Amino acid sequence: MAYVDKEVQAAAKVLSEKLKKLEDKRAILRAPELVALYDRIKTLPAGERAAFGKEVNQLKSKLEQLVRQAQSFKPKALSSIDITAPFDINVPPEQKPKLLTADMGSQHPLMSELATVLDIFYRMGFTAVESRELDDDWHMFTSLNFPKDHPARDDYDTFVTDEDLVAPAHTSTMQNRVLKEFKINLENGKPIAILLPGRVFRNEDLDARHEHTFHQFEGVYVDKDIHVGNLLATFKTFLQEYYQQDLEIKTQPFYFPFTEPSFELALSCPFCQKKGCHVCGYTGWIELLGMGMIHPNVLKLAGIDPIVYTGFAWGCGLERLVMMKYGIEDIRHFHSGNLKFLRQFSLEGIWYDV
Numbered sequence: 001m002a003y004v005d006k007e008v009q010a011a012a013k014v015l016s017e018k019l020k021k022l023e024d025k026r027a028i029l030r031a032p033e034l035v036a037l038y039d040r041i042k043t044l045p046a047g048e049r050a051a052f053g054k055e056v057n058q059l060k061s062k063l064e065q066l067v068r069q070a071q072s073f074k075p076k077a078l079s080s081i082d083i084t085a086p087f088d089i090n091v092p093p094e095q096k097p098k099l100l101t102a103d104m105g106s107q108h109p110l111m112s113e114l115a116t117v118l119d120i121f122y123r124m125g126f127t128a129v130e131s132r133e134l135d136d137d138w139h140m141f142t143s144l145n146f147p148k149d150h151p152a153r154d155d156y157d158t159f160v161t162d163e164d165l166v167a168p169a170h171t172s173t174m175q176n177r178v179l180k181e182f183k184i185n186l187e188n189g190k191p192i193a194i195l196l197p198g199r200v201f202r203n204e205d206l207d208a209r210h211e212h213t214f215h216q217f218e219g220v221y222v223d224k225d226i227h228v229g230n231l232l233a234t235f236k237t238f239l240q241e242y243y244q245q246d247l248e249i250k251t252q253p254f255y256f257p258f259t260e261p262s263f264e265l266a267l268s269c270p271f272c273q274k275k276g277c278h279v280c281g282y283t284g285w286i287e288l289l290g291m292g293m294i295h296p297n298v299l300k301l302a303g304i305d306p307i308v309y310t311g312f313a314w315g316c317g318l319e320r321l322v323m324m325k326y327g328i329e330d331i332r333h334f335h336s337g338n339l340k341f342l343r344q345f346s347l348e349g350i351w352y353d354v
């Protein structure tokens with residue numbers, strides 16, 4: 001602000017410099033330079049007092065405004081916090097809520113078992129691609145050789161959004177995508193070997209063996225001269241690695257639109273070695289999953305020549321596999337959030353008192 005009176009102008013300059021150095025900005029309003037200006041008014045001839053007094057008041061208003069600004073921006077003294085830390089680290093010990101801390105948690109058994117499954121297939125040369133949790137009708141059915149309005153679609157009753165997006169009922173919805181994406185492998189003389197783990201959804205009546213949300217891992221393998229023997233050997237090798245014992249497998253014919261021929265695979269019961277127990281229903285065998293040779297139409301829709309290349313695929317339920325490994329009797333335990341159930345699978349196997 002420009003002041004006409006030289007005296008006010010000089011005082012404004014001094015006060016402005018002083019204000020910058022003051023810790024308590026309010027002190028400027030009691031500064032001797034300002035008090036002196038007010039005292040000066042009384043000494044002036046009557047005709048000059050009004051103009052001079054107006055400039056002094058303007059200067060005071062300006063200083064008051066600067067003090068208010070400084071006060072509102074005054075930084076508060078706060079101790080630093082680590083915003084990336086779990087919430088309880090930034091709280092004084094006496095205020096800590098009595099809740100579980102991160103180090104008391106453990107990996108969910110399905111995820112640690114999936115890591116084991118992936119490890120076995122990595123060693124067999126497979127690459128993992130995560131499945132989607134929202135897809136479209138074309139990938140869910142059409143790309144897999146389901147004719148429109150075919151009754152086989154009814155076996156995959158799942159959830160649909162208002163926009164006609166589908167919560168996938170099987171990881172096979174990814175087949176067309178990975179066949180297209182990894183087709184280049186075939187051109188380079190390498191196989192397509194993909195594992196597709198993911199969450200899938202079914203509109204099911206819930207019971208000990210049926211959940212609306214569960215996990216599958218799909219296997220897709222394509223190369224020249226691939227036959228059923230390769231499929232059975234691959235999956236038997238996996239099962240023996242997973243259950244760490246020699247197992248027998250057997251197949252029976254089944255129907256899937258996207259594989260031809262299709263099978264249901266059963267393995268010899270890992271608990272009773274075929275003698276019969278409650279896990280296998282005293283039959284010695286456990287039906288585990290569906291599989292088969294990829295239908296030529298599925299290969300064609302992905303731009304792969306079924307005359308030159310053949311392949312196999314399976315879709316295996318992860319929960320079923322894990323339930324058998326640990327003798328878990330009810331699939332609903334996995335999503336129950338029940339800590340008594342989950343802690344049995346923590347690495348330390350420790351029970352915490354909460």
Ligand SMILES: [Zn+2]
Nearest residue numbers: 269272277280
């Ligand atoms: Zn058994």
